[in-house]
Amino acid sequence: MTAAKDFTWPEEFIPPFADLIISIVRDWADKEVMPLRRRIDEDWEDGRLYLPPLKKLLGEYGMQRFLFPEDLGGMGMGGSNYLSLLAFMVFEEIARADSGMDPPLGMVFVPLLFIAAEPHVNRRLLEEFAPMFCATKEATYAALGMTEPQGGADIENVGLIGGSTITTTAVREGDEWVINGHKLWPANSGGLARLIAVVCTTDPGSSDPSDIAVIYVPGDAPGVTQGNVYEKGGMASCRNGDIWFENVRVPLWYRAHGPGEDARCFAEALALMNMGSIAYATGAMMNIHERLLEFTGSRMYRGRPLKENDAVAGVLADFTANIEALRILGYHSARMCDRPDLYGPRWSPQLVAKTRAHRYFAADRCSEAIGRVMNLMEACGxxxxxxxxxxxxxxxxxxxxxxxxxxCQVEVARWFYGCETI
Ligand SMILES: Cc1cc2nc3c(=O)[nH]c(=O)nc-3n(C[C@H](O)[C@H](O)[C@H](O)COP(=O)(O)OP(=O)(O)OC[C@H]3O[C@@H](n4cnc5c(N)ncnc54)[C@H](O)[C@@H]3O)c2cc1C
Structure with a gap:
């Protein structure tokens, strides 16, 4: 087995307690996920196999408490300068076993980031939701309701079109928001979500980012319907589905912040999701490296282990070079997210564009590299x-x-080339 630190590692950035967190997550992955991961695809609907390890990680080990302040029973990472870096490390270790388990954890973090990450902390909402996440050993799932039937990318394209394509509406009535709409794909839906951060509009059709609202809705509030789990071609341990909101009423103060700030938090979440998804790639690649060690060490070609052939060694080296490069990219991306004092706010168009570039570059390299490994392994691939x-x-x-x-491409081109219409 290759340890995380056998690959390039940003030693000078890592907080002292990171080793402990990594070893806990690696141990969890080895014991709780590796033995059953080959059967997870068939378990996509029931979750009999993948929900117990997630319960252990979120509830028993307390990952769902990560962002809450310590005085509310949390781990206090919302104000940490290592927030992104630690999240990256944890996602990487999870992805080494099963990257489908990253979104279930990621989508507990992201909806809470809006109210827990410095500088925009909403203490009242943290106090409201802390018992749900911090006073239990059961898994508590959150979800981010962003994508809609007419398309997800447009909703994330805040820089160009604001919230003009969002059709989920929040209408103020007295001291309540009334929410109507339909979201697709939220991870942790399909009945799991106990708290949903809903990206909606207070003025349909408006491209003014001030009209984008992020409002929290309990998963079992009257008028919320979570549909069946989708059957996907991969990431079976991530439950996705539809969520409908029909005249759902929540208190006015369930809005994350207010006009302008909600859109900034949403952009920030996008930057962090871009960064985090690089770890989904590098973690998977680190495990493939382990499997390749075994495969090319045990399979013989002309009487020698496969890895002792020049052409094969070249493929192995290329694969590892990709891991090395993507890890450096991912860790630096995380560092940029953690140091707004040096790199600008996480919600800035500049940081969103840069993390978009990092993310699609990593996804492309990961696909290409794994494709070559599949080719090398032939039928075993x-x-x-x-x-x-x-x-x-x-x-x-x-x-x-x-x-x-x-x-990703248009946001990168927009920032780096000043494109104004795309
Ligand atoms: C495993 C998984 C987990 C997910 N988790 C969540 C979640 O937790 N919450 C949530 O809300 N959603 C989630 N999603 C949905 C995901 O965010 C959307 O699928 C994604 O944003 C793309 O939206 P879409 O599928 O509607 O495609 P569309 O937006 O309809 O895009 C269709 C095509 O048009 C292209 N396109 C779009 N805009 C442009 C443009 N401006 N210029 C050129 N081409 C463009 C796209 O690249 C794509 O090729 C998840 C999806 C998956 C697969």
Whole structure:
């Protein structure tokens, strides 16, 4: 087995307690996920296999408390300068076993980031939701309701079109918001979500970002319907589905912040999701590296282990070079998200564009690199016993979660080339 630190590692940035967190998550992955991961694809609907390890990680080990302040029972990471870096490390270790388990954790973090990450902390809402996440050993799932039937990328394209395509509405009535709309794809939907951060508009059709609202809705509030789980080609341990909101009423103060600030928090969440998804790729690739060590060390060609052949060694080196480069990229991306004093606010168009570039570059390299490994392994590449085909299917999803590649490209071009109409 290759340890996380065998690959390039930003030693000078890592907080002292990171080693402990990594070893806990690695141990969890090895014991709780690795032995069952080949059967997870068939478990997509029931979750009998993948929900217990997630419960352990979120509830028993307390990952769902990560962002809450310590005085509310949390781990206090919302104000940490290592927030993104630690999240990256944890996502990477999870993805080494099953990147489909990253969004379930990621989508507990992201909806809470809006109110827990410095500088925009909403203490009243944190106090309201802390018992749900911090006073239990059961898993508590949150969800981010962003994508809609007319398309997800447009909703994330805040820089160009504001919230003009959002059709989920929040109407103020007295001291309540009344929410109506339909969201697709939220991770942790399909009945799991206990708290949903809903991206909606207070003025349909408006392209003014001030009209974008992020409002919290309990998953079991009257008028909320969580549909069936989608059957996907990969990431089976991530439950996605429809969520409908029909005259759902929540208190006015369930809005994350207010006009302008909600849109900034949403942009910030996009930057962090871009950064985090790089870890989904590098974690999977680190595990493929382990499997390749075994495969090319045990399979023989002309009487020698496969890895002792020049052409094969070249493929192995290329694969590892990709891991090295993507890890450096991912860790630096995380560092940029953690240091707004040096790199600008996380919600800035500049940081969103840069993390979009990092993300689609990583997804492309990951796909290409795993494709070459599949080719090297021939029939064993698609044999479930070698796990590579699972990583291949799971990681192909990285291209289109959180806005597709084209959205990434236009946002990069917009920032770096001043494009005004795309
Ligand atoms: C595993 C998984 C987890 C997910 N989790 C969540 C979640 O937690 N919450 C949530 O809300 N959603 C989630 N999604 C949905 C995801 O964010 C959307 O699929 C994504 O934003 C793309 O939206 P879409 O599928 O509607 O495609 P569309 O936006 O309809 O895009 C269709 C095509 O048009 C292209 N396109 C779009 N805009 C442009 C443009 N401006 N210029 C050029 N081409 C463009 C796209 O790249 C794509 O090729 C998840 C999806 C997956 C697969």
């Amino acid at each position: 698609v044999d479930r016993d070698w796990d590579v085909e699972k990583h291949w299917r799971d990681s192909s999803i990285l291209h289109f979660m959180f806005g597709g590649k084209q959205l």
